[in-house]
Amino acid sequence: MRTFELTAPATVPDALAGPGTYLAGGTTLVDLMKLDVVTPQHVVDINALPLRGIDPSDGLRLGALERMSDVARHPGVYPVISRALLQSASQQLRNMASIGGNLLQRTRCTYFRDVTMPCNRRDPGSGCPARDGANRMHAVLGTSDACVATHASDLAVALVALDAQVTLASADGTRTVALADFYRLPGDTPQVENDLRPGELITEVVVPRLDWAANSTYVKVRDRQSYEFALCSAAVALDVQDGRIVDARVAVGGVATVPWRLTAVEDALRGAPVTQEAFEAAAAVAGDGAVPLSANGFKIPLLRRTVVRALRELTEGSRA
Amino acid sequence: MDISLEVNGRTEKLDLGPGVTLLDALRERLDVTGPKKGCDRGQCGACTVHVGGRPVLSCLTLAATVREPVTTVDGLATDDELHPVQQAFVDQDALQCGFCTSGQIMSAVAAVEQDVDDVREFMSGNICRCSAYPNIVAAIEQAANEQARRADANV
Ligand SMILES: Cc1cc2nc3c(=O)[nH]c(=O)nc-3n(C[C@H](O)[C@H](O)[C@H](O)COP(=O)(O)OP(=O)(O)OC[C@H]3O[C@@H](n4cnc5c(N)ncnc54)[C@H](O)[C@@H]3O)c2cc1C
Numbered sequence A: 001m002r003t004f005e006l007t008a009p010a011t012v013p014d015a016l017a018g019p020g021t022y023l024a025g026g027t028t029l030v031d032l033m034k035l036d037v038v039t040p041q042h043v044v045d046i047n048a049l050p051l052r053g054i055d056p057s058d059g060l061r062l063g064a065l066e067r068m069s070d071v072a073r074h075p076g077v078y079p080v081i082s083r084a085l086l087q088s089a090s091q092q093l094r095n096m097a098s099i100g101g102n103l104l105q106r107t108r109c110t111y112f113r114d115v116t117m118p119c120n121r122r123d124p125g126s127g128c129p130a131r132d133g134a135n136r137m138h139a140v141l142g143t144s145d146a147c148v149a150t151h152a153s154d155l156a157v158a159l160v161a162l163d164a165q166v167t168l169a170s171a172d173g174t175r176t177v178a179l180a181d182f183y184r185l186p187g188d189t190p191q192v193e194n195d196l197r198p199g200e201l202i203t204e205v206v207v208p209r210l211d212w213a214a215n216s217t218y219v220k221v222r223d224r225q226s227y228e229f230a231l232c233s234a235a236v237a238l239d240v241q242d243g244r245i246v247d248a249r250v251a252v253g254g255v256a257t258v259p260w261r262l263t264a265v266e267d268a269l270r271g272a273p274v275t276q277e278a279f280e281a282a283a284a285v286a287g288d289g290a291v292p293l294s295a296n297g298f299k300i301p302l303l304r305r306t307v308v309r310a311l312r313e314l315t316e317g318s319r320a
Numbered sequence B: 001m002d003i004s005l006e007v008n009g010r011t012e013k014l015d016l017g018p019g020v021t022l023l024d025a026l027r028e029r030l031d032v033t034g035p036k037k038g039c040d041r042g043q044c045g046a047c048t049v050h051v052g053g054r055p056v057l058s059c060l061t062l063a064a065t066v067r068e069p070v071t072t073v074d075g076l077a078t079d080d081e082l083h084p085v086q087q088a089f090v091d092q093d094a095l096q097c098g099f100c101t102s103g104q105i106m107s108a109v110a111a112v113e114q115d116v117d118d119v120r121e122f123m124s125g126n127i128c129r130c131s132a133y134p135n136i137v138a139a140i141e142q143a144a145n146e147q148a149r150r151a152d153a154n155v
């Protein structure tokens, strides 16, 4: 690891005052610093900042420094969030990793993580070996010529399904951005991953109140049953009344360059009966626009089936 | 930079670079060699220690950022008695080469304390290349049963 300066401010204004790269749980940053993928000169340990709190009294508010493990086991958290977290990483990593850091974790693309290889996301203009290389884990949705890396966060998929917002603080004040707008498609500038401005701090995640999201779940399909990133995942919430779907939220992960909301599937579910046929009909449009690479075409049917499985699991007992 | 670490009940003063991990500080500077360096990338769990009573990966923790007491496998036993989870690992023969064992035990202690329902899921962040998994699960079940018996006896 290269040398750097380390400071640990105690207040948000002090953290915002200086230059530097923020360190929360360090499970992404320290890893990438060891690999020389990220080489900051100044690291700002933000763990002493008062960015804590899990408040489910009106929707859900999460302090950016709350740990994944504590949020997952909090009884007031929507099931889709809790399940997405519990299926992420391992218990040790969840004890370390923060909510803010989770949303800013970097892709697990092996070329991105290997500084001896070209990568447009790490080194703009150097090329993308994944296009014709080992791309089984890569994205089929939201890709560009420049980059096909998946976004790896499970939590972000659940939060995008629930219309969550992030609160961002800078020396100029605070602003609020919908998480779905926060992430940027790679396009020609894959190095720009999100809307965060230099020096800006995520202070809070806000999930608007949605009472029927008590009926929600997260299904994660992966190469082994635990401690693995998603091949495909689905976050689903359903409002079912008298055997009909009144409203639905569907987002998927592991298949796209950003957490991917499936509004077309939601539209197809609204008004539909709670049947396997209706689920399959709605999921049929899930892969619209998907572009397979040499080794990841299996993700397109897998995506449809993962959505159907999440819908089934959520309606066990109430299906016709 | 000058830092102070509480390790297994002792306060240690150290002068180290900001990039030194807790794992390297323990092993190379304090001669606390229970935690092992498997991958050094947060993937195997061999370096698991408790910080503030919670299992974390010492290879992804910068020593200078640690504010709470650290417990390693070296600090579990008393002078004349193994920790119940250590004893259960011996009884159940829950290791072969032993390289992963100190990390397994630190996660297992938390599994027993938290009385987890799904032991395999909870332990998935500790990889064992010798694949001693069935015996590790048996050891955790033994320690959990003993803990439940002790709790009953105290009622
Ligand atoms: C082996 C392994 C397996 C994993 N498996 C999964 C998985 O299955 N699912 C999953 O979702 N994730 C997984 N992860 C990723 C893990 O969840 C993230 O590394 C973690 O959530 C990052 O949080 P952190 O607090 O450690 O962030 P850090 O590493 O401290 O920071 C990450 C980035 O965010 C920035 N940052 C942090 N906090 C803030 C803030 N408040 N404001 C502004 N910038 C900030 C940092 O500067 C840095 O760039 C895995 C990681 C590992 C190592």
Ligand code: FES
Binding pocket: B036, B037, B038, B039, B040, B041, B042, B043, B044, B045, B046, B047, B048, B057, B058, B059, B060
């Ligand atoms: S050495 Fe820390 S997880 Fe492998």
Ligand code: FES
Binding pocket: B094, B095, B096, B097, B098, B099, B100, B101, B127, B128, B129, B130, B131, B132
């Ligand atoms: S006992 Fe050999 S690695 Fe686990």
